[in-house]
Amino acid sequence: MMVTLLISPATQADDRKLVQMPKMMQEHMLGNMRDHVKAIHEILSALSRGELDQVALVAEERLGMSSLDNHGASHMAGFMPKQMGAIGTDMHGAASRLARIAEEGDRLETYDQLNEVTATCVACHVGYRIG
DSSP states (O other): OOOOOSSOTTTSOOOSEEEOOOHHHHHHHHHHHHHHHHHHHHHHHHHHTTOHHHHHHHIIIIISGGGHHHHTHHHHHTTSOHHHHHHHHHHHHHHHHHHHHHHHTOHHHHHHHHHHHHHHHHHHHHHEEEO
16 A cells, blocks of 8 residues: 655644643543544445445444543543634534434435544644644
8 A cells, every 4th residue: 555645744844733731641642543543444444335324333432422431531621722622522523413314324425424524633633733
């Protein structure tokens, strides 16, 4: 597999807002984000096979509002700027909407809603970094 970077990180200054948090919380957050990426991959795979019931299950349990307790969201919130937390809440809400749309059985609309989920991921990663 070949991956091409459009912008080399070495040539562009990192002007994202640095969010300081204890090392343990950094590791926890990074673990959550890695699981989010895995969940999105699982959603895309299920979507490509037309398995909308699996899309709904993964979207809600791993990314949706139902996943907040599993991710320790209430513990993480105190370390994030308000806007960063709002973006995270928007992502979880978009994922719950994705699950509901998938349950309705419209594959194209489900795919469109997945775009709303990933747009929040991009917004957060473009604006913030942890340290």
